[in-house]
Amino acid sequence: MFVDNVKIYVKGGNGGHGAVAFRREKYEPSGGPAGGDGGNGGSVILKVDEGLKTLMDFRYKRHYKAENGENGKSKNQFGKKGKDLILKVPPGTVVKDEESGNIIADLIENGDTFIVAKGGRGGRGNSKFATSTRRAPRFAEAGDKGEERWIVLELKLIADVGLVGFPNVGKSTLLSVVSAAKPKIANYHFTTLKPNLGVVNLGEGQSFVMADIPGLIEGAHEGVGLGHEFLRHIERTKLIVHLIDVSSQDGRDPVEDFYKINEELQKYSSKLAKKPQIVVANKIDLPQSKEGYDKLAKEMEKLGHKVLPISAVTGEGIDKLKYIIWDKLQNIEEDPIFEEVKEKVYDFKENRQEVIVKKEGDKYIVEGYPIEKLLKSTNFDDLDSLRHFQNIMKKRGIFDELKKLGIKDGETVSVCGYEFEFFE
Structure with a gap:
């Protein structure tokens, strides 16, 4: 799991x-x-x-x-x-x-x-x-x-390449073809419900890790369709391979799909949207794909993208894609993958030095971890121990604070749940 x-x-x-x-x-x-x-x-x-x-x-x-x-x-x-x-x-x-x-x-x-x-x-x-x-x-x-x-x-998965695209565009099939990964594959939406990693080998010393990210849908940046759970896994990737189904089998428009996915990336993280992308047209082997491919290629030309046609089923264009990805990775400047680590929310040592002296109604109250610890350390049957307790209370200014609140000799003060009579 x-x-x-x-x-x-x-x-x-x-x-x-x-x-x-x-x-x-x-x-x-x-x-x-x-x-x-x-x-x-x-x-x-x-x-x-x-x-x-x-x-x-x-x-x-x-x-x-x-x-x-x-x-x-x-x-x-x-x-x-x-x-x-x-x-x-x-x-x-x-x-x-x-x-x-x-x-x-x-x-x-x-x-x-x-x-x-x-x-x-x-x-x-x-x-x-x-x-x-x-x-x-x-x-x-x-x-x-x-x-x-x-x-x-x-x-957050650590991979060189993140595969993104709408559900059922062939990401899992592509990963299984280019690597030894064996993701679950079937012809229905959201086949992949978890990210899958595969190592793509091109030869000695030439390999990269590719992650198949579950299909994104509109509203993913807001968590729709488990969007947050999926999107965070491409935050650490150096390169995005945007896979688009140009066969229009589901009545989808490949150009609209391109913009919708990028809109989700932008809304989730502007840094993520700026990552280098390779646009890949899948299912090119199907007869009805030519119209969709031509439409996508024409639109991408305006944006300076070249569209690579492939078929994850027949293997057409797969080797070319692998080498394009490899060459692209060699020219990407190393981007720090560490998250910005903020200082701790609190300093535990400082937090437990706090002592509260207050009056609620007619009741005087002293509480805080240092006093709780002092109580546990005190033997009230021993005069030296009792004097040590009183000296610490005095050095911490607790007696002065109680007097400012108006306490009188003989009045009761609750110290971490234990009641004492106050005498100056």
Whole structure:
């Protein structure tokens, strides 16, 4: 099954918590702090595998989470780092942030990697909080959460040549004739419901990749007839081969067909419409094709295009077409195939530094990830730990903000869901 667009949820592993421990040796039963740091969480990493041609592996499983880091241990032993989760994707995969639609990565070459969700940092053990005045801290730091987000993976085929045209003009037949590809072929509209790739060999060191793009229809640029799903696969091609049925079997006008397809390309992407085109008249073997061919050739002459007559069924003009394509490819300036990658929609580190102090009705509220982490790191039964909690709150200006809002001694403040009495 060919799948070229999926939405998945990715989450980096959480960092392990730091440990609270003390040395307990034979001749030193009350030693100093010896709690180790927690391990970092694993990251979710996308990696290009040239053996893959589809995003089918992501069709049925949508949630991916890397391993959490281990908690710290006694004797200053660090927790083990969580394993990274590596997700393999085919070449040509574009990664978008689902919320904004911004492109955050474009993975082209085999082996390319991108960290799409970083693991959280491990928390520090209590040995890291020992000072000259605090010899035996009974608290440690909680590990950071891993990054999490919804992303969209879009596959855009990487081919030298893109075959375009209305349904049933013979694109699949042509691809099967010029390459070893075996697309499904039959005499009805939308035979091809997925792009097909074929390698065209002309001789030693002379070959190119051709993509048969499913038939376009009017309104394709707006998504009609799965237009978006098909059009994106020709964005990376260097050259477009525009195949036109000149036999008028379906009562179509070849000149109108030429302009309609180009109009769809222009509306979808002005860059796509500017790509070099070879206009090819197919089904020239049919008796009624001469009138259509002459009409098309006359119109194309006005635009500076030469029309190449072929028959994908009898093989007429096929070899000539292959060499024309090859020569044309040699003279096309290399066009960057990378998408414009925008900066990340948000900086996860900055996003989780935010602390909100507000008043809703008669209730004072403090919330934000740094405070949530501080709560998890605090041992409220220990005086040193409680003092550490208060010092951090004071340094962050939280007490000053609460006083600006009018809080009085003895009033209740909700800190990340936990209620405390305020005393200056």
